[in-house]
Amino acid sequence: MSEYILRTSQLSKKYKNTLALDDVNISVKKGEIYGFIGQNGAGKSTLLRIVTGLSFSSKGSIELFGENNPSMLSDAQKRTGAIIESPALFPNMTAHDNLEVHRLQKGIPGRESINKTLELVGLSETGNKKVKNFSLGMKQRLGLAIALLSDPELLILDEPTNGLDPMGIAWLRELIKKLNREKGLTILISSHILSELHQLASRYGIIHQGKLLEEISAKELDEKCRQHLRIKVDQQAKGATILESTLSTTDFEVMPDGTMKLYAYLDDVRKVSKALTDNDLVIEHLSQNGDSLESYFRELVGGVEDE
Numbered sequence: 001m002s003e004y005i006l007r008t009s010q011l012s013k014k015y016k017n018t019l020a021l022d023d024v025n026i027s028v029k030k031g032e033i034y035g036f037i038g039q040n041g042a043g044k045s046t047l048l049r050i051v052t053g054l055s056f057s058s059k060g061s062i063e064l065f066g067e068n069n070p071s072m073l074s075d076a077q078k079r080t081g082a083i084i085e086s087p088a089l090f091p092n093m094t095a096h097d098n099l100e101v102h103r104l105q106k107g108i109p110g111r112e113s114i115n116k117t118l119e120l121v122g123l124s125e126t127g128n129k130k131v132k133n134f135s136l137g138m139k140q141r142l143g144l145a146i147a148l149l150s151d152p153e154l155l156i157l158d159e160p161t162n163g164l165d166p167m168g169i170a171w172l173r174e175l176i177k178k179l180n181r182e183k184g185l186t187i188l189i190s191s192h193i194l195s196e197l198h199q200l201a202s203r204y205g206i207i208h209q210g211k212l213l214e215e216i217s218a219k220e221l222d223e224k225c226r227q228h229l230r231i232k233v234d235q236q237a238k239g240a241t242i243l244e245s246t247l248s249t250t251d252f253e254v255m256p257d258g259t260m261k262l263y264a265y266l267d268d269v270r271k272v273s274k275a276l277t278d279n280d281l282v283i284e285h286l287s288q289n290g291d292s293l294e295s296y297f298r299e300l301v302g303g304v305e306d307e
C-alpha cells in the first residue's frame, strides 16, 4: 500500500465568484499529523469537505487510501472520521444515547464501542446529564467521540480548537498525540494559527487564497525559525573562513545575498564581532534574528495580518 493516505491532485473549487481552491496538491502520509494552515477564508474547510464527501470539486481529483476511482471513494470515506462543522447533537439525549443514534445511523457494529469512545474523550462520567446542559468543551468532546466511534484510520478535524479554553486546547493536543502514538491514527487538522499546531504536527500544508503555498516538515520549519545571528561583512568569503577557523564552527549558512546566518555563539555576540574585526573585516550588519512561527507564516502569505 502507498505511504500516502490522502493525495489531492489539482483540486479546484469554484463558487459563483470565488475560486476557493486553485489547483491544490496536498499529500498526507500514513501515520502523520498533518497541520493544514490558512487564514480565515483560505479554503481549508472547502478542501476538507471535498475529501469527506460533503462537497464536490469543480476540477481535479482526490486519492484516499489509494482509491481514486470517484465511484469507489465513498468506501474509502467510510474509513475516515471527521469533525468539519458542528456535529448534529440531540440536546435532550445523554452523550451515550447520542452516540447510540450515530452508531445505528452509520451501521457500526458492537455497542461496546460507545463506552470505550466515551472513555477516550473523557465523557464516561456524564451519566444521565443531557447534552443541552453540556459546556461547549463537552460538546466538542462529544463531537470528537462521534468522529472516533467507527474506529477510523484517518481523522479530519477542521479548526477543532475554536471555542475551546486553554485547558480544552491542551487536552485536545494530548488526545491527538495519544491517538496518533497509540493507535497509529493519521490526523489531518486545520487551524488558522500555525503556532497552535507547533510540536503537534509532523508536517504542514500552508494555504492562502485557495493556493497551497508550501508543504513543509516540522523539522524544516523549526530549522527556518531557528534563532541565529545575521552577519554581513565587507568580505564574505573571508568572514566564513574566520567563523570556521577562529571560532571553530561550521554551524552557519551563507545566504544568496551574502549575509551569513550563524546558529552558534548566540550568547557571545561580542566574541563573534571581535573575531571578525580583529581580522580586519568591516561588520556592516550584525543582529540576532529568528522568525517566530507566526511571523514566518505572515511573511509567507505576504504580510497580511491575520485577524
Ligand SMILES: Nc1ncnc2c1ncn2[C@@H]1O[C@H](COP(=O)(O)OP(=O)(O)OP(=O)(O)O)[C@@H](O)[C@H]1O
Residues within 6 Å of the ligand: 015, 016, 018, 019, 020, 038, 039, 040, 041, 042, 043, 044, 045, 046, 047, 159, 192
Ligand atoms: N457555499 C459557499 N458559497 C460561496 N462561497 C463559499 C462557500 N463556502 C465557502 N465559500 C468561500 O470560499 C472561500 C474559502 O472558504 P473556506 O470556508 O474553505 O475557508 P477556510 O479556510 O475554511 O476559512 P474559515 O476558517 O473562515 O472557515 C471563502 O472565500 C468563502 O467565502
